[in-house]
Amino acid sequence: MRGKYTSSKSGLFLIELIISIAFFAVSSAICVQLFAQAHTLSSKSGDINMAVTSAQSAAEYFKASAASLSLEELAALMDATSSGDSILVYYGENWERLPAPDSARFTMTMTLDMKDALAVADIRIDDSQGGVPLYQLTAKKYIA
Amino acid sequence: MNKSLADGSHMIDILFTLALFCVFAASSLMVVLIGAHVYQSTVESQEQNFVTCTSVSYVTSKIRQHDASGAVYMDTLDGVDALVLEQYELGRTFQTWIYHHDGALRELMTESGNAGSVHPDAGQSIVEVEEFSISAVNANLLRLSARNDAGKSVEIMVSLRT
Numbered sequence: 085m086r087g088k089y090t091s092s093k094s095g096l097f098l099i100e101l102i103i104s105i106a107f108f109a110v111s112s113a114i115c116v117q118l119f120a121q122a123h124t125l126s127s128k129s130g131d132i133n134m135a136v137t138s139a140q141s142a143a144e145y146f147k148a149s150a151a152s153l154s155l156e157e158l159a160a161l162m163d164a165t166s167s168g169d170s171i172l173v174y175y176g177e178n179w180e181r182l183p184a185p186d187s188a189r190f191t192m193t194m195t196l197d198m199k200d201a202l203a204v205a206d207i208r209i210d211d212s213q214g215g216v217p218l219y220q221l222t223a224k225k226y227i228a
Numbered sequence: 229m230n231k232s233l234a235d236g237s238h239m240i241d242i243l244f245t246l247a248l249f250c251v252f253a254a255s256s257l258m259v260v261l262i263g264a265h266v267y268q269s270t271v272e273s274q275e276q277n278f279v280t281c282t283s284v285s286y287v288t289s290k291i292r293q294h295d296a297s298g299a300v301y302m303d304t305l306d307g308v309d310a311l312v313l314e315q316y317e318l319g320r321t322f323q324t325w326i327y328h329h330d331g332a333l334r335e336l337m338t339e340s341g342n343a344g345s346v347h348p349d350a351g352q353s354i355v356e357v358e359e360f361s362i363s364a365v366n367a368n369l370l371r372l373s374a375r376n377d378a379g380k381s382v383e384i385m386v387s388l389r390t
Binding site for chain 2: 094097098101102104105108109112115116119120122123126127129130133134137140141144145147148161
């Protein structure tokens with residue numbers, strides 16, 4: 085009678101422990117998922133920060149350039165490459181400048197357009213690991 | 229014989245329960261450690277962004293605020309490269325000196341002509357940053373760059389409108 089009682093007590097404790105572990109497993113799975121999301125959000129926010137800074141710098145180059153400055157000259161001032169009517173700047177994983185698109189994660193494309201006396205620069209930063217542009221900015225200036 | 233079998237079974241029950249408890253404890257410790265690591269990396273990343281971006285944004289705003297003809301230029305304060313922002317108030321010209329000295333971005337305001345008598349230590353510390361440099365790319369374009377102690381750097385260009 086006593087042995088049966090001890091065994092039943094031990095079994096109950098085991099069931100209790102198993103239920104606790106199951107509950108813990110579910111909670112920890114949710115927590116780990118949240119941690120992963122927090123990490124992704126944090127790195128994305130850092131990338132957006134850097135994208136804004138880079139796009140602002142490109143806009144400042146555009147605003148500071150003389151009206152007569154050609155696309156190639158502006159690209160040279162920015163230490164970037166020009167292709168058609170666009171200027172391209174390549175960045176690596178940690179936002180370090182890269183000379184070529186190979187192994188580039190982020191690409192900044194600056195497209196220049198003239199509308200009468202208004203010069204318009206569309207600046208877009210793309211992440212090769214994401215479908216949508218990371219950041220977009222339009223800068224305008226009047227050319228006398 | 230039966231007693232010893234019963235004792236053995238009882239021992240296994242206890243051992244199994246103990247082992248299960250150890251797994252539970254190890255797993256909970258692991259989750260806490262992962263959480264702490266994620267939290268630490270998030271805080272570090274935010275701190276890095278704060279130090280570099282705040283210093284650069286602050287100087288950019290100051291330049292915009294003082295952007296008048298000839299009011300923004302580079303000079304040295306007791307051998308330290310500095311950005312000088314001039315403003316004319318009540319018939320007197322005041323200069324705001326922004327420079328990096330002793331591990332911090334500093335700002336010092338003096339009346340024009342008095343800068344020779346002040347030491348860079350006298351400046352008000354704005355933000356602690358490992359490295360901060362201001363250089364002129366050409367007559368109307370300035371390059372600001374900041375680097376924190378983790379080695380992360382931010383560079384931004386500022387064009388002068390005047």
